[in-house]
Amino acid sequence: MHAADPPRRAARGVIVLLLWLLALGVLGAYSAWQLRISSDLRAFLPAPRTPLQHLLLRELGQGAGARTLLLAIRTPDAARAATLSSALRARLLASGQFDTVQNGSGGLQQIAAGLLPYRYLLAPTLDTHRFDATYLRSQLEQRLDDLGSPGSSLLKPLLPADPTLETLKLAERWAPRHAPPLRHGVWYADHAALLLLETHAAGFDPDAQARAVRVIEQSYSSLPQHAQARLELSGPGYFGVVVQALTRSTAEHLGWAAGGGLLLLLLLAYRSVRAVLLAALPLLSAALVGTTVLALVFGGAHGLTLAFGITLLGVAQEYPLRLLSHRRRGEDPRVSARALGPVLLLAMASTAIAYLAFFASGVAGLQQLALFTLSGILAAGLSTRFVLPLLLPVARRDAGAQRWLAALARGLTWLPRARAFAALLALAAVFVLLLVPGPWWQNNLAALTPVPLPLLHREGVLRKALGAPDVRYLLVIEGDSAEQVLRHSAAAAPAFAPLLARGTLETLMLPSTYLPPLAVQRARQARLPDRVQLQTALDQALHGLPYRAGLFAPFVRDIEIARTLPLLTPQAFERTPLGGLLRALLIERHGRWFGLGLVGGVRDPAALANAAQATHGLVRLVDLKTETESWVASYRQRILAALAGAALLLIAVVTLGLRRWRAVLRVLAALALALLLTLAALRLLVGALSLFHLVALLLAGGLGLHYALFFERARGADAEERLRTLHATLLCAVSTLLAFGVYALAPLPVLRALGLTVSLGIAANLLAAALLTWPREAPRAC
Template identity: 50%
Template sequence: MSARARLAGALGWMALLLAVGAWLSQTLSFSGDLRRFLPDPRTPEQKLLIDELGEGPGARLLLLALSGADAETLAARSQAIAATLSADARFGFVANGANAGLDAIPERLRPYRYLLSSTLDTQPLDADFLQAEIEQRLQDLGSPAGDLVEPLLPSDPTLETLRLAEAWLPARAPQTLHEVWFDRGGTQALLLVETRAAGFDPDGQREAVAAIQDAHAMARGAAPGDLELSGPGAFADEIGSRTAREAGWIGTVDSIGLVLLLLLAYRSWKIPLLGALPLASAGIAGLASLVLLFGDRVHGITIAFGFTLIGVVQDYPIHFFSQQRAGLSPWHSVRALWPTLATGVAATCIAYLTFLFSGVDGLRQLAVFTIVALATAALCTRFLLPALIDPARRDVATSPRLRRIWERIERLPRPRWSLLALALLALAVIAWRPGPFWQNDLAKLTPVPAPLLERDAQLRDELGAPDVRYVLTVQAADAESALQASEGLRPALDALVADGALDAYDMAARYLPSAALQRVRQQALPGAESLRTALESALADSPFRSDAFEEFLDDVERARAAPVLGPHDLDGTPLASSVQGLLVEGEAGATALVSLSGLRDVEAVARVADEGGARLLDMKQASESLVADYRGRILAALGLAALLLAATVWIALRSPRRTLRVLLPMALTTLLVLAVLRALGVELTLFHLISLILAAGLGLDYALFFEHAGDSRDDQLRTLHAVLVCSLMTLLVFSLLALSSIPVLRAIGSTVALGVLFNFVLSLLVSRAPAGTGAVADPMTETRA
């Protein structure tokens, strides 16, 4: 093929990749729901944890703090921001203490106030009660509160609406200055905002954060002032920005370093461009397979991990480039390389097949993406790349510098019993190093800086937010039964609050009483004639006109005849968010949640739960058990993968000694990486396990290619050149990841970097054959080359 034809072929390949990439950019949509990367929950705690992580109000709550101006100015800004966000469909509710609770009762629900309030549980709506209330209203009208009371009087002379609003206030509400919430120091105005976007909808959360920032900028104008945002959505935005910044500089340094390394290694400007084509093809083919098999359910973590794991495919064209020699067709070189390359690819793909049976949707996507990508890169290297490569003008085996390096390597003693001693030492460190082996606490994996987490805890304390670790749950057949059961807990919980065992609690029944309780209160309402007679008696000596409270009479009559309220009757009202967050309905029944604030005596609350037919759930323990279950599935998949990988290599090599020579470096490297991490006090996470898979794949390739070189000095030199370039490229990429401030990237980077070093050294010591002997070396024989 002529040089022009090769150039045309390369450009055609690139054009095809661009076309498919353009189609994918229009078709592929990513999910940020972490629950797809978690196993199916097996306990009530785990199920509740997963539901609340994505859809619960805790995951959608944002905390705002305004500062940088005097209190009156901050209060005005708080009101302006609340008004702007309340009119924005992206937010479920906005609270800043202004008319606290009143806005939660829309006009259509106000006739129900006596059914929602506990007043009639102890006090009949008779003439004496009405007379006392009306006399109190006369005093209220002459007080500073008159402007608030006067609009309510015609329909609500007992101010039951205000009683409800006060009853729905948080038990530990912040102080109020200039009619809005402020912190204890009076220097920051506080707001609570709930987004409609789920906690694991990064795009929705990002839009909500941007809307809040725009609202603050509009309220502030050109004046000075600061906005502080906290909560899961704000953290997600912070994580995304940080990841983008770090990915930017890491990607830039990686790209420059890789191009320079390839230019130095092969002294051709075409090699970096042609070498990128199989990798790009692998990524695009993997993405296309996800679109075809999973549609719009592709998880962002699948893509992130997948591109990390298919980093091994960059080695395929490098091995091909290094095997070129003057006077031979590239097709000859790739045919000689193909059996070894195909063995490595097949072994790795078979290992990833085990993830298809893990029962975790995210891992299944990861398996499909990786298998398709690896196979695509290998096939492109075998059947497309040779047609585009210029015939080699030199053979890397003739490099004097490379020969000197190899001669020094050959003088190294071949390990025998030292390998066994090293393995035993590694096992001893792994087994007996003090401290936990696994890290199950998801909170310690967060990339959010500690100061931001501490500040979030302070703001939650200022706003009286509930404890996020413990929650009481009541399981029932339906929502009505759950509400009734949770109402039964209130006397005991009130006693705990009085005794100081906890500061406060919250439940759906606080906002929406059970239908049974509403009916009891409905029956306690007097009939139309009885109420009119009682009202006329109460107004006998009052300056109010006899017809001043006709709206009140109409409201009570409507409440007597109206159907009782259910959870779905609150849809579209501010109450809906509070009730939905504390009353979870599913196919198997309903769960009423009781959130706890200022919990001091866990055992006392647990006793109340047991006596009332409820359960006290420890969400921290639930998250740790979920991580442990997930890890168990991955370890089982890895165990099966190791067996399949060993079987594949055995079938390909047809020799126990050759198989041992290939698998031993990989197995020993895994032990050494674990030992180093344990010695440094690192508690292992799921990300370390996934990184070990990548490191094992790299080690398998290094050992296979050294074994493929046999005892030919020139083939050994070419293989050394390829493995040096591959390992340096991989080491550069993952060493930079190890410097990341994001725990996930740091875990992956440090683990794979260690694996590259150990795999390279052990493959050299164990897998290479003595040059020029024509024999197959035994890796356990202590000789010198």
């Protein structure tokens, strides 16, 4: 090398570094400007294929149960609780974040404002009675008794226009069947004022739910005397907010711990701050290229895609570490990279094939994850191969020239009967997989929830007290039109009446509960008397009763109006203050109409199923827990099938790359053994496996294959190169264990599954590679 070479090399390195940093800056700016981050967790569910699946997917995210928030203002002072409840309700309604805010007040006013003219067509009174003299007399006498009761102040404004109390009947019909008792005009039970909310935001959108929760907390904290009571929140949306915050906090803390440990490890291993900092550039390139590709292809990405993707790019950290460890003392890094190139490209290709399987899953979130990881791995690998060598200084020491490393290499070489030991390990793993009791796969999503148990208990107590809809069971009514759904709903309602009467079912809300079908409205309208008939019947009924003359003229006028009203359609109903309730229950999807029946207080699911069957196909009972678990199971089968196809392609690529059948068998046998050992360990430690374990197994397999490939490469190398290979492999394994091992201690199931699986997989792959691919023959001469 000429004397002028070092200055020219330094100048060229500065130019390359500046250009690289400029390119990364451009990619980062484009990603920040273009990439939209989504938080809708339905992106990680399989794509729906039938109208019912579309409906269930919508209901999981946008249904009333998923959007419900339960609030309790806890204080033994009922009057203060009522004041706070009313003030909070007013502020939340004004915020525009909520479809409904119920606290036991305001129901009659909403009905009077929007639906009062239609009360005789909506209430069921005229199904069994006529407004004749006999019926009116009984009602007017009953009103005299009511006026002497404590609730007379509520009745007096209604009496002139509504002596039969149709408005009150509608309010009771539309309110929860077992609503909490009223104190000072609001729901109050168990020393707390209770509120029931439905957010605009979908339940599967934790960011939007977080905004709604912030509005609640800020609105409450701005109320006078709020400090003298305690606000409690619950519901699926709130749980999503809690879990997201807990996940983010845990990941950040563990990430900082792992990152700090990794940096210290690399500094100790390479003793060069410059080399370690330069080695970070391929990883930064991987992240920015991945986000840029997502922005170009999808226009956006799910937040979990980026969170998992950054973690999965732990695969990419191996590429610069390999180059740093394989540099020979005094040798140009470009020469080292050129020698390392073929096996590095083979490792990249094998990892890329594994992630291609996610494209066949049909799941948008996993397809994003695959694209992010694939593009990131390619960016990290290619920049390590072609760009990083231009910046690295010539190594002053050989990373493999260490006594302990030479001793370890000799121990691995002299390990007796390594293949027989590997066969015994494989046989033991198979026995474990066959004998461990219990199911293989975890389909119960509730078992994966990281929500603290006290919050789940609180949710159950508040939901029961408020009569809120059950989030598990759903009645589905299907039809060609909205009117047909309403007809089916009305025809099926009597089948569930015995359950409500016995208390087996506490609450049932069908579309026809709010809006009867047109035929029922028409029949009720036909039973309304004309003005002359009604006035005659009313005069007879009033005879001898102490009501002043002309008091019920508004009643006569409203009946005359109701006789000529156009029948109420779903479109007209949805324009009223209570329209959101029907909008949540009557849905059009892909040319079909669906009605949803919300149930609460299901004490006997079998009885509910029998009642649904008694409707002769008009109503279908859907157990969302069972449906989603079946969905997850089918989704997993598709992923496993895709992985099987990827495995065949992987075998072909490794065969073409190594071109020696013995070498191919050794590498694939090491991968198979590691997979068996990892699965056996997981079955012993956690029992049933989740989809998170499956994704992590793929990551561990991609990393472990690299160990076998590089150990196989060392078979034809000299003693020094073998030591460099061992140094690089151990460092990659330890750094990966450090990065993922901390996640195995996380309290969150997702992070714990990822950390534990990768940690076990790395250990198993390192052991399998050492047993089956580490060279046993003497190294070739230098």
